[in-house]
Amino acid sequence: MNSPDSIQNSIPDDIALKIASSLEVMDVCSLGCCSRFWKELCGSDCVWEVLCKARWPAIASDHKSWSQSQEIDRIRDSNSKGWRELYVFKHNEMAGKAAVILDxxxxxxxxxxxxxxxYLKAIELLNSQHFGFKDVExxxxxxxxxxxxxxxxxxxxxxxxxVPVEYVLEALNRSQISERQVCVQWWKLGRWFHGFRLRDELHSRSVTLGDLAAYNExxxxxxxxxxxxEVIRVQISIAKLMHSSWSQQVAQV
Structure with missing residues (x-):
């Protein structure tokens, strides 16, 4: 079996850097634990600059507004690994915002x-806090x-x-949640029939997250x-809890 040092000597530095720059953040951290060489390479500024800009495109598209932030300038100037420190700072900031939404x-x-x-207020909170796709994932x-x-x-x-459907499906599969199910019920005003309004109509659909990602219109x-x-109420529930209780309600409507 080759040692980490022998692998290091067999890979040119520019190729090693390209490999590290193509990885997701967790993979970069794991690779950095392999040897001193990979630790230094995976901690380099250029690797974390790519990770920062991939996760928060605003850093690349609106660099001036970021440069005007004294807090970020302080972090970036504190040591040679400024982009890594910026990533950690932004990650912790988004984690705090996510905790508020989860609560x-x-x-x-x-x-x-x-x-x-x-449910819609929670989605509006995500939008107001500028969550990106990587943050949500x-x-x-x-x-x-x-x-x-x-x-x-x-x-x-x-x-x-x-976000394109294929990207969302990949994220669901990576997290192994594509087969998790929810049940959505909505009540519609009853139709008018010969001057009388019929009972309100209850509609119920159980669907997997994967099916929704494929756009269940x-x-x-x-x-x-x-x-x-005409929709007077919408309720979203965990699908497994709905079969007995809601089937009884559907029969009564």
Whole structure:
């Protein structure tokens, strides 16, 4: 078996740098633990500059506004690894914002379900805090979280950020949450029939996150519009809890 030093000697520095610059942040950190050579290379400014600009494109597209930040200037000038320090600073900042959103959704849950008004407020919070696709993937598309939090992140990426379907599906598969299911119910005003209004109509759909990412127009449309016009209520729940209780309600309507 080749030692890390022998592998290092067999790879030109520019190729090694190109390899490190093509990795995701967790892979860069893992590679940096292999040897002193990889630790120095993976800690270099140019590698973390790529990671910063990939995760937060505003750093590249609006560099002046970033340079005007005294806090970021202080971090960038504190040592030669300024971009790595900036990444850590921004990551911690986004983690704090994500914690606020997670707390909001958890408090809004009632019996493992959430009303569409609070659901849409959570998505608006993501938008107001300038979450990008990588931020959502890192903080919301995780299997340990409530699937309704996964759904909030998924909806935001598809509708608000316009992330291509294939990228969203890849993120769901990486996190192994594409088969998690949610159940969406919405009530529509009953139709008028010969001067009488019929009972309100209850519609119920169980769908996987993967199916939603592939753009289930009916369910996504209901979630995005919320309770407006003929739709008087929308509720989102974990699918596994819905089969018995909601089937009884459907039979009664």
């Amino acid at each position: 909001f959704v958890e408090r809004a849950l009632a019996f493992e379900s959430i009303e569409v008004g609070n 890192m903080f919301l598309l995780k299997p340990k979280l409530n699937v309704l939090l996964n759904l909030v992140g998924l909806h935001y990426c598809i509708i608000w950020l316009g 009916e369910v996504l449309g209901v979630l995005h519009r919320g309770a407006i016009h």
